[in-house]
Amino acid sequence: MNGTGIFLTLWVTFKHFFRKKVTIRYPKQKQPMAERFFGLMRLKRDENGVEKCTGCGICAINCPTKVISMEKGKRDDGKPFAVWYKVDIQRCMFCGICVEVCPFDALVSGQKYELGSYSREGMTYNKEDLLLPTGGAQ
Numbered sequence: 184m185n186g187t188g189i190f191l192t193l194w195v196t197f198k199h200f201f202r203k204k205v206t207i208r209y210p211k212q213k214q215p216m217a218e219r220f221f222g223l224m225r226l227k228r229d230e231n232g233v234e235k236c237t238g239c240g241i242c243a244i245n246c247p248t249k250v251i252s253m254e255k256g257k258r259d260d261g262k263p264f265a266v267w268y269k270v271d272i273q274r275c276m277f278c279g280i281c282v283e284v285c286p287f288d289a290l291v292s293g294q295k296y297e298l299g300s301y302s303r304e305g306m307t308y309n310k311e312d313l314l315l316p317t318g319g320a321q
Contacts, residue, residue, distance in 0.1 A: 216294050221279050225293040226268065226313045234314060235289035238265035242281035242290060250274045251281060268310040272298050291315075 207214055216222070227235050238255035256266040282290045300306050 216296065220294060220296070221277050221282075221292040223272065223293045223295040223298060223308070224270065224282055224290050224313065225315050226310065227289055227291055227315055228317060232317045234264065234310075235287050236265045236268065236310075237263040237287055237289070238268075239263070239286070241284050241286060245280050245284045247278065247280065248274050248276055265310060268313065270308045270313065271306065272308060273303065273306040 229235050236253075238253050240253060240255065243249070243251040243253060250271040251269070253268045254266040255263055258264055279292060282292050298306070
C-alpha cells in the first residue's frame with residue numbers, strides 16, 4: 184500500500200512523457216478561435232465603402248452595461264450616420280446583444296481578443312478603431 188501511490192504517480196508521468204506536446208508558443212503562435220467566438224465588435228461598411236451605422240442608438244439602448252455611446256448626424260445627402268461612436272471595453276460583457284439588435288446589420292462580432300492596455304484611454308474604442316477595412320477582413 185505504501186508504494187502504490189508513488190508507482191501510480193510515476194506511471195502517469197511516464198505515460199504522458201512520450202505523447203505529442205500541445206503547448207502553443209503564445210506571442211508568436213496564436214490559437215485559432217472558433218467561428219462563433221465573440222471578440223471585439225466591429226462596424227461594417229457597405230459595398231461603396233461607406234459605414235452602415237446610421238446612429239440609431241438601438242445598440243446603446245439595449246446594452247446591459249451601457250458601454251456604447253454615440254451621436255447621430257446627417258450627411259450632405261441627408262442620410263443619417265454616427266458622428267462619433269465609442270465603446271468602453273473595460274466594462275463590456277461581450278454578450279453580443281448589440282450585434283443581434285442592430286436593424287441595419289452594421290455591427291458584427293470580430294475575432295480580436297487581445298484587448299489589454301496600460302491605460303484606461305486605451306480601453307475605449309472609437310468609430311475609426313471599430314470600422315472594418317473596405318475589404319471586410321476582421
